[in-house]
Amino acid sequence: xxxxxxxMIDVFSQGWRFLSQFWFPFYIVMEVLAVLLAIESIFxxxxxxxxIAWSLGLVxxxxxxxxxxxxxxxxxxxxxxxxxxxxxxxxxxxxxNLLAELSEHFSPEEDSxxxxxxxxxxxxxxxxxxxRVGLLINGEQTFNHIFKEIERADNYILLQFYILRDxxxxxxxxxxxxxKARQGVxxxxxxxxxxxxxxxRRYIKTFRQAGVVIESFRTWRWGKRRRxxxxxxxxxxxxxxxxxxxxxxxxNIGDEYLNGxxxxxxxxxxxxxxxxxxxxxxxxxxLEDWYWVTGSVPDLNWRPEGVSSDQRVLVVPTGPADRLExxxxxxxxAINSATERLWIVSPYFVPDDAILKALKLASLxxxxxxLMLPGxxxxxxxxxxxxxxxxxxxxxxxxxxxxxxxxxxQKVVLVDNDRAYVGTANFDxxxxxxxxxxxxxxxxxxxxxxxxxxxxxxxxHCSPLLSEELSQRSLLFKLLAKLSQLFSPxx
Numbered sequence: 001x002x003x004x005x006x007x008m009i010d011v012f013s014q015g016w017r018f019l020s021q022f023w024f025p026f027y028i029v030m031e032v033l034a035v036l037l038a039i040e041s042i043f044x045x046x047x048x049x050x051x052i053a054w055s056l057g058l059v060x061x062x063x064x065x066x067x068x069x070x071x072x073x074x075x076x077x078x079x080x081x082x083x084x085x086x087x088x089x090x091x092x093x094x095x096x097n098l099l100a101e102l103s104e105h106f107s108p109e110e111d112s113x114x115x116x117x118x119x120x121x122x123x124x125x126x127x128x129x130x131x132r133v134g135l136l137i138n139g140e141q142t143f144n145h146i147f148k149e150i151e152r153a154d155n156y157i158l159l160q161f162y163i164l165r166d167x168x169x170x171x172x173x174x175x176x177x178x179x180k181a182r183q184g185v186x187x188x189x190x191x192x193x194x195x196x197x198x199x200x201r202r203y204i205k206t207f208r209q210a211g212v213v214i215e216s217f218r219t220w221r222w223g224k225r226r227r228x229x230x231x232x233x234x235x236x237x238x239x240x241x242x243x244x245x246x247x248x249x250x251x252n253i254g255d256e257y258l259n260g261x262x263x264x265x266x267x268x269x270x271x272x273x274x275x276x277x278x279x280x281x282x283x284x285x286x287l288e289d290w291y292w293v294t295g296s297v298p299d300l301n302w303r304p305e306g307v308s309s310d311q312r313v314l315v316v317p318t319g320p321a322d323r324l325e326x327x328x329x330x331x332x333x334a335i336n337s338a339t340e341r342l343w344i345v346s347p348y349f350v351p352d353d354a355i356l357k358a359l360k361l362a363s364l365x366x367x368x369x370x371l372m373l374p375g376x377x378x379x380x381x382x383x384x385x386x387x388x389x390x391x392x393x394x395x396x397x398x399x400x401x402x403x404x405x406x407x408x409x410q411k412v413v414l415v416d417n418d419r420a421y422v423g424t425a426n427f428d429x430x431x432x433x434x435x436x437x438x439x440x441x442x443x444x445x446x447x448x449x450x451x452x453x454x455x456x457x458x459x460x461h462c463s464p465l466l467s468e469e470l471s472q473r474s475l476l477f478k479l480l481a482k483l484s485q486l487f488s489p490x491x
Contacts, residue, residue, distance in 0.1 A: 027063065034062035037069055090297045091287060095124075098280055098302055102126050106277040106304060108312050115337055119441065122326045123281065123316040130306025131276030131313040133442050135422075135450050139257040142249065142271040143169070149241045150176050156186040156300065158240040158286045162195040162233065162424075163252035166203040168260070170253050174203070178210040186213075188298055190290055192234045193218035195252075215293045232320055235424050235435040237271075238286050243301030246274040246282040248315070248423055248440050250410050259406075264376055266406035268458070272422045272440050274313065277304035281315030285438050288317075312443040318425065319436035327425055328432040330439065332358055334415050338367045343414040343455055345372040346427040347407070350385040350485070355427070356392060363396040372455070372462060374409075375402035382428070384484035387470055391481065394467030401462035408458070411439075412451065419443055420451040 038055040057065040106128040120126050136142040150157060157180065164170060177187050189207065191199070193216040207214045217234040239247040249271030251257045259265040274282065283300060291297060318327035335342060335358040342362055349371060351359075363369050371390075377383040390400055413421040423439030425431040442448075471478075 030062040030066055031059075034058040034066050037066065041069070091291060094287075094297075094302055095284060098284065098304070099125065102128055102277055102280065102304060106130050106306060115333060116443075118333055119314055119316060119330065122318070122324070122330055123314055125281045125284070125315065127312050127314045127443070128277040128281075128304070129310050129312050131274060131278045131311045132307045132309035133311045133313060133440075133447055134273035135447070135454060136247075136249065136271040136273055137454060138269055139251050139259070139267060142247070142251050142269070143258070145271075145273055146239055146247055147173075147176055149239075149245050149247075150180060153180055153185050153241045155242045156188070156298070157242075158188050158238065158283065158290075158300075160190040160234075160236050160238040160286055160289065161252050162192045162235045162237060163254050164191040164196040164199055165252075165254040166200045167255045169255050169258055170203065173253055174207065177212055178207070181211045186298070187211075188286075188290060189214040190217055190234075190286070190293065192216070194233055195235070215290075217289060217293055231434060233430070233435045234289060234319075235431065236285065236289070236317070236438045237424050238282050238438060240279060240283045240286060243279060243283055243303070244275065244305065246279040248272050248274070248282060248438055250424060257409075261407070264378060264407035268403065268406055268408045268410060270410035270412055270422055270454070272442075274315075274440065276307045276309070276311075276313070278313035278315055278440070280304050281317075282438070285315065285317035289436065311447060314441045314443075315438065316423075316441060317436070317438045320434055321436075325433060327435075327437055327439075328352070328354065330441075331355065331413070331421075331425075331427070331432075334413055334419070334421065335359060335362050338362055338369075338415050339365070340416045341368045341414065343368075343370045343372070343412075344427060345408070345410055345412040345455065345458070347374050347377075347409045347411075348379070348382050348386075348426040348428045348430075349373050350382060350389060350428040352429055352432065355432075356389065359393065359398060360396050363398050369396075369398045370459075371398065371400040372408065372458060373400060373402055373465065374407055375404045375463070376407045378407065381484045384481045387477075388481040388485040390465065390467050391470055391478070394471055400465040400467070401459060402465045403458060403462050405461035412455065414448060414451050414455060416448075417452075418445050418448050420448050422451075 035058070038058040041055055041058070058069060103126050107126045108129045116127055134145070136145055157177065159177075177189070181187050189212055191214070196216070204214060237247075237249060237252060250269045251271050255261070256264065257267055257269060259267055261267065280302065283302075287297065287300070316326070316330055318330065332354060335355070342359075359369060373386055374383075393400075411423055411425055415421075420442050421439050422442070423437065425435070425437040425439050431437050
């Protein structure tokens, strides 16, 4: 009846012997590697909790945790050449000459505060005067201005986006750039390889056939300047035309930014237009990324020119290759220096413990701390993580609001009555520690009033998000929120 039983036992026995021959050596190798990585995590983790979690997982579950650590456990982006410090000699020369000229001719003489000096050290560039700053609200206004400047280009155009899609907006941009390329304008286009992962080869080929130099910022290639570091992103959005005009902000190239997403539209975003010497800061940020990808230094306009307006501007590129955690430090300084008002607008609000403590202290100082978060979301897990953060802030006077008129994607911070930050960085761990970002800081009452007026209009479309209401929700909701927060380092 059970004639097959001895055969099955024999098959399992042989299979076990076969697996044991290979599994044991494999496990030993993985265990050795895990111990080495655990030692690395102890030295490099930002928190003791993170070091303990990684170390225990690596040592006791090496086959499972080692690949996860290699993908998500790295805190620094290795292999990126900081060209201004130790990279290409030509870029060093450009940066040195530019710094000298900006400091001599365009640096505000009256502003030598410690706060200004701190941010200048993070940016490796000085504040500049003689700038004109334009606030661009939503995609239609943003891309109308970008396309107008593209049409006016005489020499070159630099473009950098996290998301680039082959859709109506993407094809419209493509047609305008190809037209300029045929007129002899040089075009250098950089897109993030992960954010634009679905981009078609046909779209890229069409660009290259027209003479547009387009490259991907890929973090998973092996080579002289690349490693398998897939958890990092280049989240910058920069357009520079002839070294005279620059655009920086939240909008990418996709129809959703022009209200093409049926579920999330209307899409609320903010961009900024720069003219004056501050454009050189945006251009230098692009050049360093371009050099890392291509190893080349294109011929660009490095003669800063002032305009009739006199707004003070600092362009601050930040990223995981920085010696310091520049993005987090920049916003920590903004929070700690606020005396009257701190309005934070971010679609992804999952800050770390240092930021949370700073926000609590600002509230205790009597600062009007407001958070504007999206009501509709494109990431449920991030929204749940934000709810967990708000639960932690429930015993403070911090006010949180949810934007209800579509999806809110802008990244804006308003400090007191004289400082505004507009850029690409969200208030989350990814922007603070893992993404390459760029933020424009504008000092002066005029622009702060413009931002205040814009945000007051946005608050009209918001509903209060009370932490007391969150705390009264079900146990399951709270559990899901806390579990989601555990994944905040990689969200």
